[in-house]
Amino acid sequence: MWPFKGQPKADYSNVKFNDLNAPFPLFEAPVSNASNFHGKGQCSICGESAEVCFEFGIGSALIQSCPKCQTETGLDASDKEDQICKKCGATIYFPPIAEEKVLCCYACLRAGRAAITKDTEIGMISWEQAFEGMTHGRPGLKHSDFELVPTDSDWIRARLPQAVMFELLRTPTYDTIQGDQWQFCCKQPMVFLGEWNREDFHRNAPDGQGHAYFQKIVQGIVPGLWEDNLHDVTGIYVFRCSHCNRMTAHWDLA
Numbered sequence: 653m654w655p656f657k658g659q660p661k662a663d664y665s666n667v668k669f670n671d672l673n674a675p676f677p678l679f680e681a682p683v684s685n686a687s688n689f690h691g692k693g694q695c696s697i698c699g700e701s702a703e704v705c706f707e708f709g710i711g712s713a714l715i716q717s718c719p720k721c722q723t724e725t726g727l728d729a730s731d732k733e734d735q736i737c738k739k740c741g742a743t744i745y746f747p748p749i750a751e752e753k754v755l756c757c758y759a760c761l762r763a764g765r766a767a768i769t770k771d772t773e774i775g776m777i778s779w780e781q782a783f784e785g786m787t788h789g790r791p792g793l794k795h796s797d798f799e800l801v802p803t804d805s806d807w808i809r810a811r812l813p814q815a816v817m818f819e820l821l822r823t824p825t826y827d828t829i830q831g832d833q834w835q836f837c838c839k840q841p842m843v844f845l846g847e848w849n850r851e852d853f854h855r856n857a858p859d860g861q862g863h864a865y866f867q868k869i870v871q872g873i874v875p876g877l878w879e880d881n882l883h884d885v886t887g888i889y890v891f892r893c894s895h896c897n898r899m900t901a902h903w904d905l906a
């Protein structure tokens with residue numbers, strides 16, 4: 653059955669971040685599609701109560717300045733360990749957070765006090781890659797929109813403006829079965845619109861022809877995907893380019 657549904661977030665069905673006064677330029681999907689969405693909570697970073705908080709764990713980091721040289725470092729929110737500053741060697745302490753769960757409010761995320769790792773079609777981006785200005789890369793990566801940087805292995809990295817990378821890190825990750833794969837168009841990250849089912853394709857098709865629209869925008873379609881008879885749970889993740897309005901989607905299955 654598609655669409656795949658992540659953790660139930662009953663109170664927030666059909667609510668978007670815009671509705672909560674917490675807009676994300678790259679995420680227009682319902683909040684129920686955001687994998688680390690927590691809702692109302694007390695932020696572990698600034699201590700304030702906030703309407704929109706995210707639960708931080710694997711793949712997310714708190715960004716802290718070195719007490720000696722002010723160089724910024726990401727501290728992994730799941731292992732909560734101190735780090736050694738790469739520039740000067742001083743210890744950067746993980747902040748004392750009493751709660752089991754590390755929560756990050758919208759304001760702290762947008763202010764760059766935290767970062768959520770993204771996987772993308774041109775390679776993974778975590779805070780380390782953003783500071784370097786290059787994705788982690790992919791084996792044999794090809795893409796005409798970006799300067800490609802070879803490594804010692806067959807992995808090829810892509811150079812991106814740091815502002816673009818930080819914007820992605822300040823955006824929620826979307827729920828998937830196999831992992832996110834942020835799409836790019838016109839040299840920019842596309843806008844995530846949500847996980848669509850057949851009704852969504854019908855409703856959004858310019859001429860109401862959902863099946864034709866599905867065939868036009870979904871990558872790597874296999875027989876049975878539209879009919880939803882693959883004998884697996886599947887998910888279809890839809891993006892729009894904010895420059896040229898091109899639509900695309902990738903899909904996965906359990």
Ligand SMILES: [Zn+2]
Nearest residue numbers: 695698757760
């Ligand atoms: Zn906060």
Ligand SMILES: [Zn+2]
Nearest residue numbers: 718721737740
């Ligand atoms: Zn330092």
Ligand SMILES: [Zn+2]
Nearest residue numbers: 837838893896
């Ligand atoms: Zn485009």
